[in-house]
Structures are given as C-alpha cells and as structure tokens.
Amino acid sequence: METILVLTHADETGSALSKASLEAVTAGQELAARLSAPLTIGILAVDAKAVATSLPSTGARLLGVSGEAFAQARYASDVAAVEALSRAAQATIVLAPGTSRFVRVAASVAHRLGGFIDTHITALGGAEAVEASRWFYRQRVEAVLSRDARPWFLLLDPGTHAAFAGEHGAAQVEPVAVELPALRTTVSGFRAPTQDAQTIRPDAKLLLVAGAGWTKKQPDGQVHAAEAGKLILGFLHATGASLGSSKSLVDQGGEGEPVLPFLTHMNQIGQTGATPRHAKGLSTCCHGEEPHVVGWRFIGERRAVNLDPNCGWARGKADVVYIADAFQVIAKVNALLEAGKA
Numbered sequence: 001m002e003t004i005l006v007l008t009h010a011d012e013t014g015s016a017l018s019k020a021s022l023e024a025v026t027a028g029q030e031l032a033a034r035l036s037a038p039l040t041i042g043i044l045a046v047d048a049k050a051v052a053t054s055l056p057s058t059g060a061r062l063l064g065v066s067g068e069a070f071a072q073a074r075y076a077s078d079v080a081a082v083e084a085l086s087r088a089a090q091a092t093i094v095l096a097p098g099t100s101r102f103v104r105v106a107a108s109v110a111h112r113l114g115g116f117i118d119t120h121i122t123a124l125g126g127a128e129a130v131e132a133s134r135w136f137y138r139q140r141v142e143a144v145l146s147r148d149a150r151p152w153f154l155l156l157d158p159g160t161h162a163a164f165a166g167e168h169g170a171a172q173v174e175p176v177a178v179e180l181p182a183l184r185t186t187v188s189g190f191r192a193p194t195q196d197a198q199t200i201r202p203d204a205k206l207l208l209v210a211g212a213g214w215t216k217k218q219p220d221g222q223v224h225a226a227e228a229g230k231l232i233l234g235f236l237h238a239t240g241a242s243l244g245s246s247k248s249l250v251d252q253g254g255e256g257e258p259v260l261p262f263l264t265h266m267n268q269i270g271q272t273g274a275t276p277r278h279a280k281g282l283s284t285c286c287h288g289e290e291p292h293v294v295g296w297r298f299i300g301e302r303r304a305v306n307l308d309p310n311c312g313w314a315r316g317k318a319d320v321v322y323i324a325d326a327f328q329v330i331a332k333v334n335a336l337l338e339a340g341k342a
C-alpha cells in the first residue's frame, strides 16, 4: 500500500502556507482518498504549528520542521529539512508544489533517499496505482507516467489544483528535528522590483498580451510606441493583470525598432515562450498565429482585439474577437476602470 507525504512551506509573510502548498494539499487529499492511503503533511516554516492552522480538517498526520534557519529559502537548510520530513514520514509517494523553493531541493532529496523524481506534474490519476500527467514538447504532447521506483517524488505545477481551504483550528504538529550542516549562505534580504516594474504575475486572474501591432504604423501613418506603453501600463496598474507578449514584439528591440521598455523575453508567450495559467486572457495587437497561441493552452477564457477580421484569433482561437483599434479600446477601458475606482 502507498503512503503519501505532501510537502508544504510558508509563504513570504511566514505566517501562512503558500498558495501552491495548499494546492498540493488538495492533490494529496484526492490521491489519498482514491488509493485509500494514509496522508501525512510535512511543513517547513519558522513556526510550523502556527502556519498549520488551516490543516487540521484534512485529518492528515502533520509533521513540522521549525526554526529561524527556515525563514528564508536556502539550499543547505531546505534540503536538510525536506530530507528530515521525508525520512520521518516514510512515504512512498511525495507530492510537493513546484515552487522555486522546492524545485531547488527536491531532486537532491529524492537522490538521497534512493528514490525518483518527476517534475511539472499537472494531474494525478489512477485507481489502483499512481499515474502522473505532464506535458512535453511545449505543451503539445501529454504523457501519463507510472513508476515502480519508491519513494517517488512528484513536483506539481502551481495552478493545476484548487487551493485547500478548510476550517481553521489549533493543529497537532509532530516536530521533526533537523541536523543542519554548516551554513555558508546568509540571506540578507529581498530585493524585488516595484509593483509596476514587475509585469509577470503568475497569480493574476487576467493575462494581457501585447502584440507587435502596438509598435507598428497606425492608420494615421505614425508609430505611437510611447502612447502604447502608457496604455498598457495603465491597464496593468488598474487591473493587476499579468503582461504577456508575442515573440515579434519582444524581438523588435534587437532589430532597432520601437520597443516597449518594460517588456523582455520573459514576457513571451508561446511555443518558444511561456505557457501561463490564468482564468482569462485578452490579446491586443497580436495576430494570433499558432506558435503564439499554443502558449494559451491553459487560459480559460480568451478574447482578442484586432483591426484585422481575418486574424488568427478570428479563426476559432478566441472565444470573443473585437474587430477594433486596441489603442481606442484600452484607452476607454482604462478610463472606465479609473472612473469605477473613483
């Protein structure tokens, strides 16, 4: 019989579990119920008991590693903590959220325990045995994996499960001791871009995609790149949306054409870019060619604004296409959003 461990860690406030961790809890609960297997949840935090208040209603055994050393992500301390939790749980299946914190250490722990690891898991199935799904070749081919090797570590892609939301209450957490190696890395703090500078927001409900049309000649024969930048940033500021881009737009910088200074290749969506998960997406000034649209695979509801009624979006790739000038549409939407706030 399988025994299941879900690994979790605190979010950046340190006072609650991260959203991706709570998603892994949901995945663990569903798998444990399907296999009739016992479930353990391992917690990594400064104070594991304090962040575990959302977990008692899972009915799972709770194991915690606590201490100031775990306030920040650091390879040496995190790998020791995850190894200690995994050994204490004696689990055959270990689920962990694919956060940067766990992605960095999970393969090492799997190796130390003589186990195996698979990453980017999007779904867990199987009635008798565990079957894990992941996508290959830029989300074009879906594979279902099963393995005999145990322990089997599975890193779950964030956004693939609903976050667990149970009754809060006092939790019984069994403390797990960790023998820390000499720590050579000290974390002196975080330096993060300001809200407006950070345009990639994986947790946003909405994705706004900017295409090359924003910096092309408009019907008046002129390029309006500065105005385009203002409109896009205004929309992001008012909605908290994440910003994606087509490849043509982010490539333009290298070709000496007008660019939007806040865009980098990190914003690129598509076959050679990212495949984000947002509930809704709005494409603007982007043609909607297949190598771009393949990156929209996991966007729930798709809308596009394009001047061209024959654009790719109009050929079944979007739920709604507005044949309109995106400069006018976004200016109007921004004005309505501002008026709504006032």
Ligand SMILES: Cc1cc2nc3c(=O)[nH]c(=O)nc-3n(C[C@H](O)[C@H](O)[C@H](O)COP(=O)(O)OP(=O)(O)OC[C@H]3O[C@@H](n4cnc5c(N)ncnc54)[C@H](O)[C@@H]3O)c2cc1C
Binding pocket: 210, 211, 212, 213, 214, 216, 218, 245, 246, 247, 248, 249, 268, 269, 270, 271, 272, 273, 274, 284, 285, 286, 287, 288, 289, 290, 291, 292, 295, 305, 306, 307, 308, 311, 324, 325, 326, 327
């Ligand atoms: C191997 C390979 C991999 C690729 N990978 C990717 C990838 O990962 N991501 C990606 O994006 N592309 C990728 N591409 C490129 C892709 O095929 C397209 O060339 C690219 O997506 C086009 O970008 P675009 O739609 O922004 O630009 P364009 O094709 O130039 O389209 C601009 C659009 O803007 C519209 N427009 C202009 N002004 C306005 C206005 N005022 N209002 C509304 N609409 C307006 C126009 O009608 C036009 O449809 C790849 C290509 C190859 C060959």
